[in-house]
Amino acid sequence: MTQGSSRTSQALKDIRSLKVVAIHPDDQDGEELRGQLRRIGCEVQMVWPSLDALPDGTDVVFLAVRPETLSIQFPWLDAKGTPPVIPVVSYENPIVIEAVLQLNPYCLVPSPVRSFGLLTAIAISLYQHKSKRTLEHYVGRLEDKLADQRKIQQAKTILMETRKLSEQDAYDLLRAQAMAKRQPIEVMAQAIIQAHAVLDF
Template sequence: MKSDGRDKRALETPKLLRELRALRVAVFHPQDSDGEQLTQQLQRIGCQVQAFWPPLPEPPADTNVVFLAVRPDVIKLEFPWSKAENAPTIIAVVNYENPVIVDALLRLGAKSVIASPVRSFGLLSALVVARHVSEQARTKDRQIARLEGKLFGIRKVSEAKSILMETRGISDKEAYQVIREQAMSKRVSTEEIANAIINANSILSFKR
């Protein structure tokens, strides 16, 4: 394709690329030629690399990325740290791709895969893309948690409004006013007031 000479403008370098040299990387891989290729290339890229085999019970504190050899002899091991909320990004190094191994990759939550024999070429892209996928997933998780909380709150308020409307014979709008005024004078959220109304109602209706 011929360019009209106006596209491909150099943009600002993305943060993930600029921060490569601050990245703390743990390599859980035997010290064979793959393990050496891997650590040497990570050093060329400029990451802070530490290599261990067998895998540590958990990566050193503040590790951002773990390269993990996913081989027939490790797939039975548990890696509970990989499930933690702020778990490092996992990039698997594989020498088989039969369903047993691929299944292990999924269970580990690997964000990228490097094939053996390891070459220098491809590692940088895999690393940056895996970090990007991790960050995106983390952002999405936080967004979802926030939205779920909000949805839950709305459901509570609407339940409390129904209670007020029924017990006091007021309109939807008035019920909401009551909740809002209570929240403002007690300096708490409308959800908390709604919760208090729901709890009180369950106690009062028991009396009835």
């Protein structure tokens, strides 16, 4: 089995244990959605029309985008760690399309709901959501690293100006002080910056 097929197989297994919230009317289409999700193996909670907070452990949200939901605010949508949202769309007009775009979904499910495409929509949404979070984590680490480099550069500049050192000597002194105090060099750099700010006040 190739790595790609193994990954797909694992993803499909994971889907069978998902905790799904469906913000959808309890109508025929809602019953079809709930039934299909349960046949896949998901644990489903149906609510309508609003939901102030997602239940703990929610993996995926299905949201019926209808005229009566357009004015409803969902506070959890902008929260950190919000799971992927899959719109269920029964209308195609500019207002509904704009509402769907604001959800920033990876895919959608047309209404009336059918079995075909539902599993794929979940798999794509979960995969893309995981990829996005991995990228955000990577970018966050890069930003932290750049911030640390700026601190080190600022601390070196302070040492160069106050002690009349070359850039290399300033760095060597900074590193030596960090090693002597068993601290990361960026922590020592921050301490030098803060001390300089106090003395320069």
